[in-house]
Amino acid sequence: MKTHGLEALKAADPEFFAACVELVNAPRHSTLDAKTRELVALAVNSAVTHLHEPAVRRHIRAALDEGATREEILETFQLVAVLGIHAASTGFPLLCDLPPSPKTDTDPDREAIKAEFIQRRGYWDASWEDVLQRAPAFFAAYLNFSAIPWARNVLEPKVKELIYIAIDASATHMFVDGLKVHIQNATNHGATPDEIVTVLEIASTIGIQTLELGVPLLQEELDRRSG
Incomplete structure (x- = not known):
């Protein structure tokens, strides 16, 4: 009988599985509520990176078990979908030595x-300045x-910014410039250092997915070789 995901790790190495569980559970000792923690974890894992x-x-x-609504989960996805813009916000400034558009x-x-961006x-x-100057229609x-999720206010502004922190801090992205901006924005919206630390802890646990993916494949190949 095949085992999948982390159950395969539990069968193969119970000690390491227990260490993984301890790591994943550590952020639960934070002041950040359980629903927000699940939305943050959802954001990290659904990011395009x-x-x-x-x-x-x-x-x-x-998240549903913790009381999240369809609209809150959908808004989480909408917030995370902005990640692709970093191709522009990172790349356009590197065009500074080229003729302006x-x-x-x-x-x-x-x-x-620009005024509308600040307002919304x-x-x-x-x-954003280089993107705005070179590609104003795209930036608009x-x-x-x-801005659509910010107008609907399904999730409070602080939670929105915590989601941005999570996806910028993820090992698959590590966008330091954006991380600085959204840490400051989250603080401005009332986030505490403990809450921001919790978000970073949650984002740090995706390394465990190496085992979730790899251990079952290893077991399949070993089973195949043994006939």
Whole structure:
């Protein structure tokens, strides 16, 4: 009989499995509520840089068990979906030695877009400036894409920022510039150091998924060789 995921690890190495359980459970001793912890874990695992389906399903179920609504989980996905913009916010500044993009009469008003971003998102960071100047229409579209969850207010602003912290801190992304911005934003929205530490702890546990994926495959190959 085949075992899957972490059950395979439990069968193969009970001591190491127990150490994994202890690591995963450590953030439960935080002041951050259980539902938010599950939404943060869901965010890390559903980020485009990771997309670990077994954990996505696991944390959807756990979030629902902790009282999360369909709308809260959907908004978590919408927040995490902004991660792709870092191709632009990281890449556009590297074009600084190249000629500027030509401005046309059909370009949207850059200053108006910037003012709308500040009004709808509640902050501005210098990393956006190059994107705005070189691709104002694209940046305007991103603004609308990213601001919709902020207008609906299903999750409180602090939780939104904690989700951004989680996906920027993840080992599969490690976007330090964004992490700094969202730590400051989360603090401005009332997040405590303990809550931010908890988010970083949760994000740190995805390394266990090496075992969740690898150990069952190892056992399958060993079984195949033994006939």
